[in-house]
Amino acid sequence: MDKNDKRGGAGTMNPPRQSQGTPSKEEMMKKAEAGGRPGPNHKALDHFVGDWKAQVTCWMDPDGPPNTSQATARGSWIMEGRFLQEDFRGDMMGKPFNGRSILGFDNTKQTFQSVWFSDMQTSIFCSEGKGENGNKVITLEGTSSCPGTDRTDIPMKVVLRVLGPDKHTFEMYDGSRGENVKTMEITYTRA
Numbered sequence: 001m002d003k004n005d006k007r008g009g010a011g012t013m014n015p016p017r018q019s020q021g022t023p024s025k026e027e028m029m030k031k032a033e034a035g036g037r038p039g040p041n042h043k044a045l046d047h048f049v050g051d052w053k054a055q056v057t058c059w060m061d062p063d064g065p066p067n068t069s070q071a072t073a074r075g076s077w078i079m080e081g082r083f084l085q086e087d088f089r090g091d092m093m094g095k096p097f098n099g100r101s102i103l104g105f106d107n108t109k110q111t112f113q114s115v116w117f118s119d120m121q122t123s124i125f126c127s128e129g130k131g132e133n134g135n136k137v138i139t140l141e142g143t144s145s146c147p148g149t150d151r152t153d154i155p156m157k158v159v160l161r162v163l164g165p166d167k168h169t170f171e172m173y174d175g176s177r178g179e180n181v182k183t184m185e186i187t188y189t190r191a
Contacts, residue, residue: 038081041105041112044135045084047162048075048103051191056090058184062177071097073188078102092120112138114158121147127158136162151176166190 023031054071071090078085083104090097099118106113109128116125127142138160145152155175162168172184 035107036082037107039105039107041107041131041135042081044131045103045105047165047168048084048086049077050075052188053191054088054090054189055187056184057186059182062181062183071186072191088118095120112140114140114142123147125156127156129158 052073052075054073056069056071057066058068059066069091071088073086073088075084075086077083083102086101086103088097088099088101097118097120099116099120101114101116103112103114105111110130111128112131113128114126116127117123123145125142125144127140129138129140131138140158140160142156142158143153144156146154157173157175159171159173160168161171166189168188170184170186170188171182173179174181174183177183
């Protein structure tokens with residue numbers, strides 16, 4: 001092909017023309033920048049920033065008595081307000097326990113997304129969902145695994161409820177046990 005060929009394509013001096021409907025590189029960059037900015041759904045997560053005291057209630061058997069313990073948590077913005085990180089410290093089964101979650105809002109998918117990991121497991125729990133009631137309630141769903149039972153792909157649901165400026169709850173439900181079988185509830189009060 002001749003270098004001066006005006007048709008465009010590989011090996012020519014002229015770049016190929018944009019097909020109709022395909023955004024230009026500049027348009028794509030502007031759209032990516034706008035989509036990457038924190039917005040009102042991120043602002044709704046401001047409630048979770050700060051230091052918290054936490055009361056943890058766990059049900060190993062839905063019909064049995066719960067196990068309760070105390071913990072602390074610290075929520076802080078990372079990545080210039082794009083993601084909320086929570087560092088959680090408490091006890092589980094009589095041993096010190098540390099966990100971390102990252103919560104954010106995907107402007108493109110219009111969903112909240114979360115990851116959770118701790119020093120008691122090697123799996124990462126990923127969940128995704130929507131907010132309602134002005135994002136005072138955020139419901140996330142995902143699948144988890146349990147090293148104690150060798151179970152994988154356990155359907156889980158997490159519900160975050162803002163109850164006031166200084167209080168919220170975290171509820172966890174195990175879908176493999178039934179639609180609304182709660183396995184954990186954490187009540188957070190501002191420290």
